[in-house]
Amino acid sequence: MAKNSQHSTSLPLQEKIIHNNKMARAIELFILSLLVSMLVYRVVSFKNQNHYILWLLAFLCESWFTFIWILCIIIKWTQCSMKTYPDRLLKRVNEFEFPAVDIFVTTADPILEPSIITMNTVLSLLAVDYPSDKLALYLSDDACSPLTLYSLIETIKFAKLWVPFCKKYNVQVRAPFRYFTPNSTPLEDDSLEFQHEWKTMKNEYGDLYKKIVVAAQRPFTCDLDSDFADFCDVNRSDHPAIIKVISGNTYLPHVIYISREKNPKDHHQYKAGAMNVLTRVSGVMTNAPLMLNVDCDMYANNPQVFLHAMCVVFHYKNDQDFGFVQFPQAFHDGLKDDPFGNQLTNLAFLINGVASIQGMFYAGSNCFHRRKVIYGLSPNDKIKSENIRNEDLPSIIGKSFELRESAAHILSGSDAKIRNQTSLSSLIEAAIDVAGSDYEYGTHWGQKIGWLYGSAAEDTLTGINIHGRGWKSAICSPDPLAFLGCAPSTYPSSLAQQKRWAIGLLEILFTDKNPILLTIKGNLWFRQALAYLWLCLWGVRSIPEICYASLPAYCIITGSHFLPKVNEQAFTIPVGIFAIYNVYSLWECKHLGVSLRMWWNTQRMGRVTTITAWSFGFLSMMLKLTGLSKTIFEVTQKEHKSNDDDCVSDNNDKNVCRFTYDKSPVIIPGVVILFINMIALLNGVLKLLKVADNDIWMELLGLGLGEMFCSIWLILCFWDFLKGLFGKDKYRIPSSTILKSVVLALFFVRLCRMSSQL
Numbered sequence: 221m222a223k224n225s226q227h228s229t230s231l232p233l234q235e236k237i238i239h240n241n242k243m244a245r246a247i248e249l250f251i252l253s254l255l256v257s258m259l260v261y262r263v264v265s266f267k268n269q270n271h272y273i274l275w276l277l278a279f280l281c282e283s284w285f286t287f288i289w290i291l292c293i294i295i296k297w298t299q300c301s302m303k304t305y306p307d308r309l310l311k312r313v314n315e316f317e318f319p320a321v322d323i324f325v326t327t328a329d330p331i332l333e334p335s336i337i338t339m340n341t342v343l344s345l346l347a348v349d350y351p352s353d354k355l356a357l358y359l360s361d362d363a364c365s366p367l368t369l370y371s372l373i374e375t376i377k378f379a380k381l382w383v384p385f386c387k388k389y390n391v392q393v394r395a396p397f398r399y400f401t402p403n404s405t406p407l408e409d410d411s412l413e414f415q416h417e418w419k420t421m422k423n424e425y426g427d428l429y430k431k432i433v434v435a436a437q438r439p440f441t442c443d444l445d446s447d448f449a450d451f452c453d454v455n456r457s458d459h460p461a462i463i464k465v466i467s468g469n470t471y472l473p474h475v476i477y478i479s480r481e482k483n484p485k486d487h488h489q490y491k492a493g494a495m496n497v498l499t500r501v502s503g504v505m506t507n508a509p510l511m512l513n514v515d516c517d518m519y520a521n522n523p524q525v526f527l528h529a530m531c532v533v534f535h536y537k538n539d540q541d542f543g544f545v546q547f548p549q550a551f552h553d554g555l556k557d558d559p560f561g562n563q564l565t566n567l568a569f570l571i572n573g574v575a576s577i578q579g580m581f582y583a584g585s586n587c588f589h590r591r592k593v594i595y596g597l598s599p600n601d602k603i604k605s606e607n608i609r610n611e612d613l614p615s616i617i618g619k620s621f622e623l624r625e626s627a628a629h630i631l632s633g634s635d636a637k638i639r640n641q642t643s644l645s646s647l648i649e650a651a652i653d654v655a656g657s658d659y660e661y662g663t664h665w666g667q668k669i670g671w672l673y674g675s676a677a678e679d680t681l682t683g684i685n686i687h688g689r690g691w692k693s694a695i696c697s698p699d700p701l702a703f704l705g706c707a708p709s710t711y712p713s714s715l716a717q718q719k720r721w722a723i724g725l726l727e728i729l730f731t732d733k734n735p736i737l738l739t740i741k742g743n744l745w746f747r748q749a750l751a752y753l754w755l756c757l758w759g760v761r762s763i764p765e766i767c768y769a770s771l772p773a774y775c776i777i778t779g780s781h782f783l784p785k786v787n788e789q790a791f792t793i794p795v796g797i798f799a800i801y802n803v804y805s806l807w808e809c810k811h812l813g814v815s816l817r818m819w820w821n822t823q824r825m826g827r828v829t830t831i832t833a834w835s836f837g838f839l840s841m842m843l844k845l846t847g848l849s850k851t852i853f854e855v856t857q858k859e860h861k862s863n864d865d866d867c868v869s870d871n872n873d874k875n876v877c878r879f880t881y882d883k884s885p886v887i888i889p890g891v892v893i894l895f896i897n898m899i900a901l902l903n904g905v906l907k908l909l910k911v912a913d914n915d916i917w918m919e920l921l922g923l924g925l926g927e928m929f930c931s932i933w934l935i936l937c938f939w940d941f942l943k944g945l946f947g948k949d950k951y952r953i954p955s956s957t958i959l960k961s962v963v964l965a966l967f968f969v970r971l972c973r974m975s976s977q978l
């Protein structure tokens with residue numbers, strides 16, 4: 221029953237804060253009016269042009285930009301955020317009323333994702349402020365690596381000390397690699413007891429760290445009676461399921477290691493496949509009504525995160541439309557000023573916008589889902605457990621009897637009880653059954669229930685499916701931030717990530733989860749559909765962007781114009797758009813409290829990423845549509861800074877922010893844009909040198925100031941590539957890439973010349 225104190229029952233557990241954005245709306249509408257004026261100008265002056273195709277191309281690109289801008293305005297029109305009050309929750313609700321939560325951590329490769337990072341994720345989650353008997357943590361290891369199991373076993377031993385320590389002293393950051401920074405020492409005025417325990421803890425963590433590092437360097441011997449016997453001679457892409465219950469103690473949640481069955485005959489569906497196995501295995505074992513999933517490169521940064529989530533859950537208890545709570549993905553040690561433009565800070569306003577529509581997108585990590593929502597229920601479905609048992613549950617959820625029983629429990633809404641600890645091991649056989657690689661044949665897994673297949677952005681696809689059934693979602697941003705993770709810290713890994721997103725998001729448009737379809741046929745709200753559309757179109761945006769970025773160079777080389785001339789009145793329109801847009805985005809950055817440098821980096825990388833990574837995303841999608849290739853999920857490299865150099869955030873080492881390059885062709889379009897603009901400018905300057913001094917202004921105007929300016933701006937945007945041409949070692953763009961780009965750039969120049977002779 222609720223604990224009563226008049227005060228605490230009257231105050232809400234969560235509050236929606238509406239942001240006033242009238243000023244922003246006005247500016248956005250003004251920019252829109254300028255964009256429309258530009259289009260009108262294009263139409264009106266079409267007849268006076270001698271270069272119709274050029275004018276038409278510019279018109280098409282600008283129409284597209286205007287369309288994207290309209291989408292942004294609609295998404296950002298209303299803005300809100302959420303504040304949650306865990307203190308009030310603790311006063312109002314008894315701990316035993318809290319729902320159980322199954323926690324899922326995924327890892328796929330002990331080299332790309334060093335075990336110590338994954339283990340810190342695990343430790344931070346085991347130590348949260350939440351009744352530990354309500355939690356179970358499942359670690360999915362797609363690499364089938366004995367190192368991961370070994371690390372987990374050792375980590376649990378350490379957790380038996382670490383978790384009580386954190387709770388006793390109310391430690392704020394419960395991922396040891398963040399708590400024990402190289403220079404940290406306990407404070408002078410901390411109690412002696414604390415200082416002593418602190419040192420023990422630091423040493424223990426140091427030992428754990430060393431054990432894992434040492435273990436990573438030697439092969440695991442095949443010891444038939446050890447925990448690792450199952451790993452004897454296994455191949456990571458062809459092996460039976462391995463599931464181990466690792467016993468903790470009463471202070472620790474259950475911990476279960478899972479390496480699902482892999483068989484080359486059955487597609488394993490990357491992370492989505494792993495999440496579905498986690499859902500089923502946990503369904504058989506603990507069957508909590510809520511599930512939290514955290515990628516191995518994130519950790520819980522706020523020990524009260526579960527309580528914050530419960531504020532939302534309890535707040536919505538009577539409003540049955542609530543599907544999931546997403547916590548933001550923020551980054552620790554993010555490179556200063558975001559040189560690669562991958563920290564997504566600039567999306568804050570869009571996120572607040574989406575939050576005020578149907579709710580935040582599911583972002584793949586840091587999200588609490590209700591199990592019944594993942595099992596395919598819609599807000600208005602009322603199901604009796606008898607009905608499900610008798611009906612066609614096998615064709616939906618599969619043949620496992622245990623899973624069907626537990627699903628029936630969840631779907632009928634009866635309070636699922638967590639099974640007691642001792643029985644977990646006895647459920648391993650049933651768990652192995654549902655972790656089989658062919659379990660899903662003839663069921664709805666991946667098609668209608670669970671994490672959906674068919675996109676490398678399985679998170680967005682799964683999320684849109686949930687919203688499409690009419691569920692709402694919430695975003696909760698407590699202070700300190702709930703989860704922190706690492707953004708890819710090198711340029712190639714950031715490129716790979718952006719490319720994967722561009723493909724994955726585009727793939728969604730070609731499924732039956734297309735936002736427009738879902739809003740017509742399903743229950744996706746119209747504005748929410750537009751928000752999804754904006755997201756899914758990332759890859760498509762590369763095409764108009766590349767076209768538009770080649771226009772200035774084309775014009776300078778051929779002596780034509782795509783912008784109004786300086787002496788025309790219409791010249792003020794593009795100037796106005798450029799100036800106001802930039803001032804506006806600066807103003808937005810100021811609101812977010814980020815530096816001028818960061819603003820420039822996001823602007824510049826906006827152009828660079830669209831033209832490079834997203835265009836390859838688009839290309840891959842085209843190849844996939846024509847059946848020439850398949851998309852895969854490339855796991856991004858995670859870096860662990862060794863304890864002695866906590867380098868990234870202090871940029872003493874300037875080099876971490878420099879662009880590095882590998883052989884990947886993804887940057888070619890960017891290098892080509894750089895080259896053609898350099899050639900164009902060179903061309904322009906040469907022409908200027910040839911004319912007499914007093915004609916120079918006329919000539920400049922003839923060349924088109926606007927076009928020249930655009931060219932210079934583009935070169936500034938691609939400045940890092942320019943440096944890459946002259947860098948050394950990994951800072952140098954590989955010769956093969958340069959060569960291919962030169963060929964393409966010369967081809968472009970040739971085309972310009974040919975077309976101007978027509």
Ligand SMILES: O=c1ccn([C@@H]2O[C@H](COP(=O)(O)OP(=O)(O)O[C@H]3O[C@H](CO)[C@@H](O)[C@H](O)[C@H]3O)[C@@H](O)[C@H]2O)c(=O)[nH]1
Pocket residue numbers: 326327328329333360362489490491494514515516517583584585676677678679717720721724853854855856857
């Ligand atoms: O076959 C696979 C591939 C990946 N993963 C896991 O998936 C997670 C995300 O992979 P990562 O390489 O870190 O991708 P990111 O680009 O950082 O991931 C973002 O984008 C993905 C979709 O593209 C989402 O799934 C993620 O949650 C989101 O953080 C990691 O825990 C991996 O271990 C697997 O379990 N099995």
Ligand SMILES: [Mn+2]
Pocket residue numbers: 515517856
């Ligand atoms: Mn990641």
